[in-house]
Amino acid sequence: MMIEIKSLKKIYGGVTVVNVPQLSIAKGESVGLVGNNGAGKTTLFRMILDLIRPDTGEVLSNVEVVAGGENWKTYTASYLDEGFLIDYLTPEEYLYFIGGLHQQSKATVDEALVKLGDFFNDEILKKGKYIRDLSKGNQCKVGVASCMLQNPQLLMLDEPFANIDPSTQFRLKNMLKEANKTKGVTTIVSSHDLNHITDVCDRILLMEKGVIIKDIATNSSTLKELENYFGVGQAFEELVSVIDKIDEEENH
Incomplete structure (x- = not known):
């Protein structure tokens, strides 16, 4: 197993931003992480990379505990933002x-x-x-x-498609597929772009409020399933907003 997560929690200001009781990612898997802003994706990435420590639980990489460990750094490459x-x-x-x-x-x-x-x-x-x-x-x-350049065994990218042009997005997708399929690199990629993530990843983790609410193998209906989830979620948020506005007007 490349990544093993056990009872992982991160709490900020009394709010639980990540709560993953158990998650396993096998060597050679290509995993996509999707969710709205604030879902906990980047916080989860940062705990896997020992950039922040969890309040409870642990992350193992290649059966070694990540927190305070060193060996995992030799085969892991990541880019989360320009701070790297x-x-x-x-x-x-x-x-x-x-x-x-x-x-x-x-x-x-x-x-x-x-x-x-x-x-x-x-x-x-x-x-x-x-x-x-x-x-x-x-x-x-x-x-x-x-x-x-690092020829990693584990590659982690947070929103790599967000600021690059369409030609580069296409090339990046091909690079990720080649790394995974040809070299057996375990890839974990987050993205707001559902088309890209379902194209590149064989397994999709959907996060909502720090919890992985869906863990699905990518197939021909996955994109539609995700689009329905985000579409319904957006419609629900809009409905709540309208109700709040009506309540405000009635109270005044």
Whole structure:
């Protein structure tokens, strides 16, 4: 098992933002995490990566407890947001730095970057820009590229499709599929885009208010099922809003 979660809870200000009693992700699975803003997706990611500690429970990666552990870091690559980058470096400097951490020579990194040429769309390298001066979408490309450089066994990406253009989205989907299907990389990806996530992932976890309310294998009806869930949820929220407004007017 690649990831094993047991009795995991995170509470902020008396509100439980993540409550996952049990979750197992096998080696080689491609898992999508979906849910509205505030569902707890990023908090769950951060606990899996030991960036924040749970109030109760634990996360195991390859049967090792993540909290305080070190071994899992050697095979795990992740990009959650631009805070993962070193913004005063150029993209090349940052990618050479990441490669160096994984005992890769400059020549090896250069070779990998040639393969990422289409993904970068000639907007990243040799532009003389610092990472902080890149658009959010191009920062995301650098973050994803740094993950791919590491040849991980576990790859975690939080909303990677959000700020990139359609061509890059298409290329990223192909990269993720190749990593999973060809190299056996376990991938965990969150996204608000239901089309992308059902296209890339064989298993979908639907989170609502910190709880995984659905855990489904992707099939031909999954996209429709998710669209119905989010459509009904939105309609319900709109209805509540209208009722609140009527109550307010009546009270006045």
